[in-house]
Amino acid sequence: MCLAVPAKVKSIEKNMAVVDFGGVYKRISLGILSDVKQNDYVLVHAGFAIGKVKQKEAEDTLKVLKELKDVLKDERR
Amino acid sequence: MKEDKIKLMEVCGTHTMAIARAGIKKLLPSEIELISGPGCPVCVTSQADIDRAIEISRIDNVIITTFGDMMRVPGTKTSFEDMKRDGADIRVVYSPLDALTISEDNPQKRVVFMGVGFETTSPTVAATIIEARKRGLRNFFVLSNFKVLFPALEALAGSSKLKVDGFICPGHVSVVTGTIPYAKIASHYKKPCVITGFDEIDIVKGIKRLVEQIKSHRCTTEIEYRRAVTEDGNIEARRVLDSVFDVKDSHWRGLGMIKESGLKLKNKYRQFDAEKEFKVKLPKAILPKGCICGEVLQGIKGPRDCKLFGKVCTPRKPVGPCMVSSEGTCAAYYRYGE
Ligand code: SF4
Numbered sequence: 128m129c130l131a132v133p134a135k136v137k138s139i140e141k142n143m144a145v146v147d148f149g150g151v152y153k154r155i156s157l158g159i160l161s162d163v164k165q166n167d168y169v170l171v172h173a174g175f176a177i178g179k180v181k182q183k184e185a186e187d188t189l190k191v192l193k194e195l196k197d198v199l200k201d202e203r204r
Numbered sequence: 205m206k207e208d209k210i211k212l213m214e215v216c217g218t219h220t221m222a223i224a225r226a227g228i229k230k231l232l233p234s235e236i237e238l239i240s241g242p243g244c245p246v247c248v249t250s251q252a253d254i255d256r257a258i259e260i261s262r263i264d265n266v267i268i269t270t271f272g273d274m275m276r277v278p279g280t281k282t283s284f285e286d287m288k289r290d291g292a293d294i295r296v297v298y299s300p301l302d303a304l305t306i307s308e309d310n311p312q313k314r315v316v317f318m319g320v321g322f323e324t325t326s327p328t329v330a331a332t333i334i335e336a337r338k339r340g341l342r343n344f345f346v347l348s349n350f351k352v353l354f355p356a357l358e359a360l361a362g363s364s365k366l367k368v369d370g371f372i373c374p375g376h377v378s379v380v381t382g383t384i385p386y387a388k389i390a391s392h393y394k395k396p397c398v399i400t401g402f403d404e405i406d407i408v409k410g411i412k413r414l415v416e417q418i419k420s421h422r423c424t425t426e427i428e429y430r431r432a433v434t435e436d437g438n439i440e441a442r443r444v445l446d447s448v449f450d451v452k453d454s455h456w457r458g459l460g461m462i463k464e465s466g467l468k469l470k471n472k473y474r475q476f477d478a479e480k481e482f483k484v485k486l487p488k489a490i491l492p493k494g495c496i497c498g499e500v501l502q503g504i505k506g507p508r509d510c511k512l513f514g515k516v517c518t519p520r521k522p523v524g525p526c527m528v529s530s531e532g533t534c535a536a537y538y539r540y541g542e
Contacts, residue, residue: 160441
């Protein structure tokens with residue numbers, strides 16, 4: 128239900144925007160997030176932009192899992 | 205000697221799904237236990253609220269619009285899906301704005317949006333109601349079953365039955381709310397809170413930060429989902445929300461009545477209030493027999509504690525709401541064999 132999907136803003140017309148979900152275009156509302164510019168990335172939920180989102184860098188789950196185990200180990204020492 | 209388990213609750217149903225899908229529980233060190241919380245809006249909607257929507261769908265010349273997850277949720281007597289099969293006009297919409305289009309296309313009918321959801325969703329509906337007023341629509345109504353997450357979170361944080369050590373906090377609710385509402389949970393209830401995103405890496409990093417807090421006896425709110433969440437949240441969304449809705453006490457499946465945990469339309473917008481427009485008689489609410497959704501939603505039992513799980517109750521033939529919604533704990537466990 129609280130799923131929100133990032134999309135890139137292609138064009139803006141009044142309080143609506145056309146966004147690009149990796150090739151699929153959709154018209155969404157800017158009714159609760161108006162300070163949006165072309166090429167911004169926004170999170171889209173139920174046809175509305177709900178927040179801006181920065182592009183993420185690739186990271187490694189296994190590395191973090193190892194760090195997590197280290198946190199637990201440190202304690203036991 | 206047996207290690208003390210660290211018990212973390214993932215509040216959000218989207219997290220429950222993501223954790224199950226990625227098989228994160230199997231990857232984690234054995235001393236960390238993840239339990240699922242109440243963050244599936246369809247699941248926590250009370251039986252009476254579902255029954256009310258179903259009763260309204262029986263009225264002639266009414267079109268019900270709702271999110272897809274709602275369709276199969278069993279009410280006391282029947283579900284939307286069954287009503288639709290019997291001829292009721294019930295339509296699944298992607299956005300509440302779609303319901304406005306349906307209202308405009310059907311001026312002779314009354315169109316009701318059956319709304320469920322947390323702070324992620326309620327501002328979109330508030331904006332829709334403002335838009336309905338702007339367009340002068342007189343045949344559009346909202347059944348407001350929206351929930352405010354934080355009072356419920358406080359109830360869980362203070363629960364003597366549950367005893368969680370920390371909360372994996374919902375990323376997309378927090379996009380709207382920011383971190384301020386978590387402060388009380390961290391400082392008063394002494395429960396670390398980490399807001400995280402929905403990819404495997406986000407969740408694992410969130411868990412790591414929770415464990416770090418617990419091990420160093422800190423209780424604060426941290427954001428692991430920086431690319432989307434800020435301390436202030438979406439102020440504009442909250443302003444829109446507050447201009448249309450007031451808080452009310454609200455009944456949660458499993459958690460019972462919680463003060464100021466629901467939303468009702470402000471007087472100024474009451475012409476759109478479906479509860480005022482349609483006076484229906486509700487059947488005496490009866491919960492599905494044998495279903496322990498209520499306890500699953502509080503995190504005190506898991507789906508596998510339910511005798512019906514996977515046998516009588518499956519996603520194809522769900523007995524309770526936790527098996528209906530794709531984000532329900534029972535559905536997630538069933539689908540990914542947790
Ligand atoms: S398995 Fe089905 S009946 Fe059992 S708690 Fe879950 S939804 Fe309810």
